Amino acid sequence: MAARKTTKQTNASAEELKAYYKDMLLIRRFEEKAGQLYGMGLIGGFCHLYIGQEAVVVGLEAAAEEGDKRITSYRDHGHMLACGMDPNGVMAELTGREGGYSKGKGGSMHMFSKEKHFYGGHGIVAAQVPLGAGLAFADKYKDNGRVSFTYFGDGAANQGQVYETFNMAALWGLPCIFVIENNQYAMGTSQQRSTSSAEIYERGLAFGIKGEAVDGMDVLAVKAAGETAVAHCRAGKGPYILEIKTYRYRGHSMSDPAKYRTREEVQKMRDERDPIEQVRELLLTGKHATEDDLKAIDKDIKAVVNASAEFAKNSPEPALEELWTDIYA
Amino acid sequence: MATEILMPALSPTMEEGTLAKWLVKEGDTVKSGDIMAEIETDKATMEFEATDEGVIGKILIAEGTEGVKVNVAIAILVEDGESVDDIAAPAPVAAAPAPAAAAPVTEAPAAPQVDETPDWPEGTKLKQQTVREALRDGMSEEMRANDDVFLMGEEVAEYQGAYKISQGMLDEFGSRRVIDTPITEHGFAGIATGAAFGGLRPIVEFMTFNFAMQAIDHIINSAAKTLYMSGGQMGAPMVFRGPNGAAARVGAQHSQDYAAWYMQVPGLKVAMPYSASDAKGLMKTAIRDDNPVIFLENEILYGQSFDVPDIDDYTVPFGKARIWRTGTDVTIVSFGIGMKYALEAADKLAEDGISAEVIDLRTLRPMDAPAIIKSVMKTNRCVTVEEGWPQGSVGSYISSVIMQEAFDYLDAPVINCTGKDVPMPYAANLERHALITTDEVIAAVKQVTYK
Numbered sequence: 126m127a128a129r130k131t132t133k134q135t136n137a138s139a140e141e142l143k144a145y146y147k148d149m150l151l152i153r154r155f156e157e158k159a160g161q162l163y164g165m166g167l168i169g170g171f172c173h174l175y176i177g178q179e180a181v182v183v184g185l186e187a188a189a190e191e192g193d194k195r196i197t198s199y200r201d202h203g204h205m206l207a208c209g210m211d212p213n214g215v216m217a218e219l220t221g222r223e224g225g226y227s228k229g230k231g232g233s234m235h236m237f238s239k240e241k242h243f244y245g246g247h248g249i250v251a252a253q254v255p256l257g258a259g260l261a262f263a264d265k266y267k268d269n270g271r272v273s274f275t276y277f278g279d280g281a282a283n284q285g286q287v288y289e290t291f292n293m294a295a296l297w298g299l300p301c302i303f304v305i306e307n308n309q310y311a312m313g314t315s316q317q318r319s320t321s322s323a324e325i326y327e328r329g330l331a332f333g334i335k336g337e338a339v340d341g342m343d344v345l346a347v348k349a350a351g352e353t354a355v356a357h358c359r360a361g362k363g364p365y366i367l368e369i370k371t372y373r374y375r376g377h378s379m380s381d382p383a384k385y386r387t388r389e390e391v392q393k394m395r396d397e398r399d400p401i402e403q404v405r406e407l408l409l410t411g412k413h414a415t416e417d418d419l420k421a422i423d424k425d426i427k428a429v430v431n432a433s434a435e436f437a438k439n440s441p442e443p444a445l446e447e448l449w450t451d452i453y454a
Numbered sequence: 455m456a457t458e459i460l461m462p463a464l465s466p467t468m469e470e471g472t473l474a475k476w477l478v479k480e481g482d483t484v485k486s487g488d489i490m491a492e493i494e495t496d497k498a499t500m501e502f503e504a505t506d507e508g509v510i511g512k513i514l515i516a517e518g519t520e521g522v523k524v525n526v527a528i529a530i531l532v533e534d535g536e537s538v539d540d541i542a543a544p545a546p547v548a549a550a551p552a553p554a555a556a557a558p559v560t561e562a563p564a565a566p567q568v569d570e571t572p573d574w575p576e577g578t579k580l581k582q583q584t585v586r587e588a589l590r591d592g593m594s595e596e597m598r599a600n601d602d603v604f605l606m607g608e609e610v611a612e613y614q615g616a617y618k619i620s621q622g623m624l625d626e627f628g629s630r631r632v633i634d635t636p637i638t639e640h641g642f643a644g645i646a647t648g649a650a651f652g653g654l655r656p657i658v659e660f661m662t663f664n665f666a667m668q669a670i671d672h673i674i675n676s677a678a679k680t681l682y683m684s685g686g687q688m689g690a691p692m693v694f695r696g697p698n699g700a701a702a703r704v705g706a707q708h709s710q711d712y713a714a715w716y717m718q719v720p721g722l723k724v725a726m727p728y729s730a731s732d733a734k735g736l737m738k739t740a741i742r743d744d745n746p747v748i749f750l751e752n753e754i755l756y757g758q759s760f761d762v763p764d765i766d767d768y769t770v771p772f773g774k775a776r777i778w779r780t781g782t783d784v785t786i787v788s789f790g791i792g793m794k795y796a797l798e799a800a801d802k803l804a805e806d807g808i809s810a811e812v813i814d815l816r817t818l819r820p821m822d823a824p825a826i827i828k829s830v831m832k833t834n835r836c837v838t839v840e841e842g843w844p845q846g847s848v849g850s851y852i853s854s855v856i857m858q859e860a861f862d863y864l865d866a867p868v869i870n871c872t873g874k875d876v877p878m879p880y881a882a883n884l885e886r887h888a889l890i891t892t893d894e895v896i897a898a899v900k901q902v903t904y905k
Binding site for chain 1: 671
C-alpha cells in the first residue's frame with residue numbers, strides 16, 4: 126500500500142488547523158533553541174532533534190484521549206511538548222538543572238511525566254517497544270480502555286525485541302499502537318542499506334497485526350490514521366502498526382555531520398513537504414487565518430521558547446544531595 | 455536587537471575547531487535553518503545552521519581560522535535597519551562550577567549496631583516445608599492480598615512450572631494472573647517492566663537466570679535505572695526470580711552464579727535465600743518492595759525441607775543477616791547454597807575444637823555489613839563461601855569492607871572460597887572439582903586460624 130497522499134483539501138476546522146500549526150511550530154522553535162543552547166555548551170552529551178518530524182506526534186496526539194499513554198526513544202523532545210509537558214521543564218532537563226523533569230538527572234534522552242502519561246525517553250534502541258507493550262498489558266489487565274502509543278524508528282525496527290513484542294502483543298491482544306517513525310535513516314544508514322523490506326509495517330502481517338503506511342509530513346493524514354488505530358485498539362482488537370514516513374532535517378544527533386545524504390535532498394524535503402508549511406498554506410488559502418494572525422502565533426511561540434531557555438539557564442544546578450536520591454523507592 | 459553568533463560546540467567533547475568556510479557574507483539575510491558556515495573538528499566537518507532570522511551584520515572570525523574556541527563570537531546578526539554598533543560588549547559565558555568531590559569514607563563506628571532479633575518468637579509452631587512449597591506459598595499469599603501482583607514466565611501456568619514452583623497457581627488465580635509466555639526472555643522481561651511502570655507488580659520467572667542474560671538490558675537499563683532517571687517519578691516494583699547457579703551436570707551455559715553481577719547494580723535489590731523460611735519470608739518482602747528485586751533461587755535447594763513458622767503473613771526484612779550458629783574462632787559468611795558448605799564445615803570443625811560463627815547474608819543488596827563486622831571483631835578471622843567465580847566475587851567485596859572497617863581486628867587475611875575460575879564442565883568428576891567443597895572451606899578455616 127502506498128503512503129496516503131497529502132491532504133490538500135480538508136474539512137478540518139480553523140481552530141483545529143491553528144492548533145496543529147501552533148503545536149508543530151512550538152516543537153520546531155523549541156528544537157532550534159535547543160540546538161542553539163547546545164552550541165553554547167549549555168546542553169551537554171547527546172541531543173537528538175526532532176525538526177522535520179513534527180506532524181507525527183502532533184497528528185497522533187490529536188487522536189489520543191486523556192489517560193492514553195506514550196513512550197518513545199531518545200529523540201523525545203517533540204513527544205513531550207506534543208503531550209502537553211511544560212517547555213520550561215523539558216528545556217531545564219536539557220541543561221541539567223533542578224527545574225528539569227528529572228531534576229537534571231536524566232537529560233535529553235531520559236525524561237518522564239507521570240502526570241502526562243509520558244513514560245520516557247529511552248536510550249537503548251528499541252527497548253521502549255516491549256516497555257510500551259507492557260504499558261498496554263497493564264491497561265488490559267486493569268480493563269481501563271486506554272491505549273499506548275509506542276514510538277520507535279526505522280532503525281529500531283531491526284531489533285529482535287520488536288518482533289518478540291509483536292508476537293506477544295498479538296497473542297495477548299494488547300491495546301498498543303506501534304508507531305514506526307520512519308525518517309529513512311538509522312543514524313547514518315539509509316533504509317535501503319539496513320532494511321530488507323520496503324514497507325516495514327508489513328512485517329506485522331506475519332503476526333496478524335494490521336498496519337498501514339502514512340504520509341508523516343501531513344498532520345491531517347497522521348491524525349486520520351491515528352484515529353483508525355485508536356478505534357481498533359479500543360475495540361479490543363489488539364495492536365495496530367502505523368508506519369509513518371517522515372524526515373529529519375538535522376543530523377542524527379548534534380555531532381552528526383550528515384554526510385550520508387545530500388544537502389539537496391534535505392532542501393527538497395524542506396521546500397516541498399514541510400509539515401508546518403503545509404498547514405500554513407491550508408490556513409491561508411482556506412482564509413482561516415491571515416499572515417498577521419500567523420505572525421502573532423509565531424511571536425507567542427517565540428516568547429514561550431525564549432522563556433523556556435531563560436528558565437533553563439537560570440534554574441540552579443541540582444543540589445549535590447540529589448546524587449544520592451531516587452535510587453530506591 | 456543585535457545578537458552574537460557564537461562558535462558552536464558540535465559534539466559533547468568539542469572545545470575548539472576550524473571555521474572552515476563562511477557560506478554567507480555580511481549583508482546577507484538568513485532565516486532559521488539556513489546553513490551559515492562549515493566548521494571542522496578533528497572528527498568531522500559540520501554545517502552550522504542559523505537559529506534566528508536576521509541580517510549578517512559583521513563577520514568577526516575569518517574563514518580558515520583554526521583553533522576557534524567554543525562560544526567565541528564569530529559573527530553578529532542584526533535586525534533589518536539595525537547597525538552592528540548597537541551590540542553591547544560581549545558578556546562571557548560563565549562556566550558552571552565543578553561539583554565538589556564527595557568526602558571520602560572515613561572511619562566506621564567501632565561497634566556497629568546489629569539487629570539480632572530472631573526471625574520468629576520462641577515457641578512459635580513450626581512446620582516442615584520444602585523451599586519449593588515455601589516459594590509458592592509466598593507468591594500465592596501476596597497474590598491473594600493484591601490483585602496487581604501477577605506471575606509470568608515460561609511454563610509457569612499449564613505446565614505448573616518447569617521446576618513446579620507455581621504448582622496449583624493457575625487453578626487458583628486463573629490465566630489472567632498466571633501467564634505462560636513464549637520463549638522470549640528479552641521481550642517478556644521488557645513487557646513486564648513496562649507493566650510495572652504502568653502500575654502493576656509483576657513477578658517474572660526465568661526458567662534459569664542463565665536465560666536472563668537475554669533480558670539483562672531490561673533488568674538493568676529499564677527496571678533498575680528508571681526511578682533515578684525520572685527524578686523519582688516512576689520505577690519498577692517487580693520481582694525477577696528463578697533458579698541460579700549450578701544444578702547438576704548441565705554444563706557451562708546452565709550453571710552460572712549471577713550473585714556478584716546483580717549485586718553490583720544500584721537500583722536493584724538482590725535476595726538469595728538458603729532456607730525455606732527465608733525463601734517464603736523474603737519472597738513476600740520482595741513482592742511488596744517498590745523496587746526491582748532479583749530473587750536468586752537454587753534448583754538443588756528446591757526439594758530440601760526446613761522449619762517454617764506456621765504464622766500468618768510471615769516476612770523477612772531485607773538487609774538483615776541470620777546467624778545460624780554462633781562461634782568464637784572464625785566467621786564464615788555465606789548465602790544461598792553456599793550455606794550448605796558453610797554449615798557442614800562448621801559441624802566438622804567443631805569436632806576438631808574450632809568454633810565457627812556462620813552468617814547467612816540472605817540479601818546481598820542491601821547487605822548486612824554490620825553483622826559481618828561485629829562478628830569479625832569477635833572472631834578476628836573470616837572465610838567467605840560462594841559458588842560463583844573468584845574475580846569480582848561477592849567475597850572479594852566483603853573482604854574489602856572488612857579491610858576498611860575492621861582492619862585492626864584481623865589476625866589473618868580473609869579467604870574467599872569460590873567456584874573455580876573455569877566454565878562449568880560436564881564430566882562428573884570435573885564438575886565436583888569446579889564447585890566449592892566443604893573440605894575446601896574447612897581447609898580455609900584452618901589456614902586463617904593457623905591450625
